[in-house]
Amino acid sequence: MPASTSAPADPHRHDAKPRRRVGRPAAAVLDQDGITLAALQLIGKSGYDGFTMAALARTLNVAPSALYNHVSSKRDVLVLVQDHLTSFVDVSAFDAEPWDRAVRSWAWSYRDVFSKHTPLIPVIAVLPVTDAPKTLAMYEAVSAGFSRAGFPQERIISAIVALESFIFGSAYDVTAPADIFDSGSMAESTPNFTAAVARLADQGHENQADVAFELGLEALIAGFGALRG
Amino acid sequence: MPASTSAPADPHRHDAKPRRRVGRPAAAVLDQDGITLAALQLIGKSGYDGFTMAALARTLNVAPSALYNHVSSKRDVLVLVQDHLTSFVDVSAFDAEPWDRAVRSWAWSYRDVFSKHTPLIPVIAVLPVTDAPKTLAMYEAVSAGFSRAGFPQERIISAIVALESFIFGSAYDVTAPADIFDSGSMAESTPNFTAAVARLADQGHENQADVAFELGLEALIAGFGALRG
DNA sequence: CCACTAAATGAATGCCGTTCATTTAGAATT
DNA sequence: AATTCTAAATGAACGGCATTCATTTAGTGG
Numbered sequence: 001m002p003a004s005t006s007a008p009a010d011p012h013r014h015d016a017k018p019r020r021r022v023g024r025p026a027a028a029v030l031d032q033d034g035i036t037l038a039a040l041q042l043i044g045k046s047g048y049d050g051f052t053m054a055a056l057a058r059t060l061n062v063a064p065s066a067l068y069n070h071v072s073s074k075r076d077v078l079v080l081v082q083d084h085l086t087s088f089v090d091v092s093a094f095d096a097e098p099w100d101r102a103v104r105s106w107a108w109s110y111r112d113v114f115s116k117h118t119p120l121i122p123v124i125a126v127l128p129v130t131d132a133p134k135t136l137a138m139y140e141a142v143s144a145g146f147s148r149a150g151f152p153q154e155r156i157i158s159a160i161v162a163l164e165s166f167i168f169g170s171a172y173d174v175t176a177p178a179d180i181f182d183s184g185s186m187a188e189s190t191p192n193f194t195a196a197v198a199r200l201a202d203q204g205h206e207n208q209a210d211v212a213f214e215l216g217l218e219a220l221i222a223g224f225g226a227l228r229g
Numbered sequence: 230m231p232a233s234t235s236a237p238a239d240p241h242r243h244d245a246k247p248r249r250r251v252g253r254p255a256a257a258v259l260d261q262d263g264i265t266l267a268a269l270q271l272i273g274k275s276g277y278d279g280f281t282m283a284a285l286a287r288t289l290n291v292a293p294s295a296l297y298n299h300v301s302s303k304r305d306v307l308v309l310v311q312d313h314l315t316s317f318v319d320v321s322a323f324d325a326e327p328w329d330r331a332v333r334s335w336a337w338s339y340r341d342v343f344s345k346h347t348p349l350i351p352v353i354a355v356l357p358v359t360d361a362p363k364t365l366a367m368y369e370a371v372s373a374g375f376s377r378a379g380f381p382q383e384r385i386i387s388a389i390v391a392l393e394s395f396i397f398g399s400a401y402d403v404t405a406p407a408d409i410f411d412s413g414s415m416a417e418s419t420p421n422f423t424a425a426v427a428r429l430a431d432q433g434h435e436n437q438a439d440v441a442f443e444l445g446l447e448a449l450i451a452g453f454g455a456l457r458g
Numbered sequence: 459c460c461a462c463t464a465a466a467t468g469a470a471t472g473c474c475g476t477t478c479a480t481t482t483a484g485a486a487t488t
Numbered sequence: 489a490a491t492t493c494t495a496a497a498t499g500a501a502c503g504g505c506a507t508t509c510a511t512t513t514a515g516t517g518g
Contacts, residue, residue: 030496030497052473052474052475053474053475053476054473054474054475062497062498063497063498063499064475064476064499065476065477065478065497065498065499065500066496066497066498068475068476068477069495069496069497070496073475073476074474074475074476118351119351121351121401122347122348122350122351122401125398125401125402125405126401126404126405126406126409127409128406128408128409128410128411129409129410129411129412130411130412130413130414130415133415136412136415136419136422137419139419139422140418140419140420140421140422143419143421143422143424143425144421144422146425147421147424147425153424153425153428154425154428154429154431154432155429155444156425156428156429157410157425157426157429157437157441158429158437158440158441158444159441159444159445161402161437161438161441162395162399162441162442162444162445162448163445164398165395165397165398165399165401165402165441165442165445166391166394166395166398166445167398168394168397168398168401169354169393169394169395169396169397169398169399170391170394170398172350172351172354172355172394172397173354173390173394175355176354176355177355177357179357180355180356180357180358181357181358181386182357182358182359183358183359183365184359185359186359186362186365189369190365190366190368190369190372191369192369192372192373192376193365193368193369193372193373195372195376195382196372196375196376196382196383196385196386197386199382199383199385200383200384200385200386200387202383203383208386208387208390209390211387212386212387212388212390212391212394213391213394215384215387215388215391215453216388216391216392216394216395216449218452219391219448219449219451219452219453220445220448220449220452222448222451222452223447223448223449223451223452224444224448259465259466281504281505281506282505282506282507283504283505283506291466291467292466292467292468293468293506293507294466294467294468294469294507294508294509295465295466295467297506297507297508298464298465298466299465302506302507303505303506303507
């Protein structure tokens with residue numbers, strides 16, 4: 001039975017003695033960290049389409065079935081990758097800057113990390129925090145920042161969830177084709193929409209996803225900021 | 230070459246004569262509408278895991294390969310389903326109610342429709358509007374409402390995109406397990422987060438996803454409402 | 459009646475994630 | 489040093505998947 005994707009040190013029995021290893025421990029070719037890093041590298045090189053268990057095994061010079069001694073499914077690997085990526089999200093501003101600036105830098109960083117990994121979003125969005133320790137650590141840092149800023153306790157989680165939802169949705173936008181709003185031959189039947197698209201284009205912003213993200217994020221920050229005690 | 234998922238009536242040549250049908254038109258067993266409805270029904274009964282091209286063909290009493298005369302890929306079927314579902318999103322309030330109330334009812338309805346179809350979100354989020362006429366119609370209704378409410382033209386699209394991003398992200402939350410924030414054995418190392426989760430639970434809301442959605446939506450409505458001229 | 463062709467079939471392809479019986483090799487115990 | 493134990497590797501196999509393609513079928517326009 002392979003270790004599931006939970007805490008790395010697994011007490012699991014009540015006494016806290018250092019785990020006694022039996023069997024053949026030392027020269028293992030594979031472990032969860034190695035798998036995670038190889039997966040991340042493979043995804044970087046081949047994308048999520050090229051990310052298969054067989055391909056992952058190949059980069060590790062191992063048979064595909066060997067992976068299943070350390071991981072219980074492909075989804076499990078994705079969870080490991082997700083949690084690893086979350087450690088790249090910058091929460092440092094919550095220690096050093098006022099609340100609104102901290103939220104801003106956290107949100108932009110969070111969106112940027114996962115806009116390159118949108119296939120993970122359906123996984124993260126419904127993942128129990130117990131299965132992702134680094135993600136939990138991020139939540140702790142953010143919660144602490146909200147708390148310190150005088151946010152009412154009972155609304156902290158809801159506010160974070162709302163921000164996160166906006167961030168995940170916005171991560172998809174980054175990957176959308178530039179002409180996603182070109183109404184083409186149906187322009188005559190959609191005058192208001194077509195006009196609005198044209199007016200946005202007039203502004204000549206290189207990156208429309210950033211404009212929408214900033215607009216929404218500032219509204220959320222302003223709205224939530226008003227809740228602080 | 231099967232018709233791609235674009236406008237149902239395909240001019241494609243400059244003269245507007247009614248398309249001349251040749252060959253064997255009348256008694257076709259299959260068409261895009263029939264495929265769409267059968268797909269929606271199958272998804273309702275078997276979920277997205279049970280939704281395979283083979284299963285879809287079976288419900289239509291047809292060989293799997295026959296589908297490819299009307300649809301170019303499984304993704305294509307998903308696009309058809311997505312566009313069909315979008316016609317269930319309620320935009321009627323934009324004709325009858327003040328802007329903020331209209332946005333509210335549209336957003337809740339939009340979230341509710343797709344919270345039952347989250348696997349479509351990665352498809353919708355990056356789909357050119359040309360490939361989804363009913364979705365385009367929704368955008369037109371919403372754009373018209375924003376315009377009528379005195380919203381600055383050049384910001385209408387960005388505001389809609391931001392709202393949509395929040396809606397998509399929030400649709401995932403609806404499907405998340407209830408104990409998603411239970412930090413389990415790591416509670417001691419995450420005191421702020423754990424306390425905030427407990428305080429939210431104290432409130433005893435049956436549905437935490439709704440609370441977060443409302444909080445975020447109201448912030449966005451308030452923030453965007455201030456932009457109106 | 460003929461020619462044409464859209465739309466159906468059914469077999470085949472290549473890939474996928476995953477399972478399982480089996481082997482291997484090093485540590486722990488004696 | 490020999491024996492025992494077992495985590496971790498292998499490789500073959502499985503069922504299922506989306507998709508392709510040569511072929512057949514059956515109406516329609518000429």
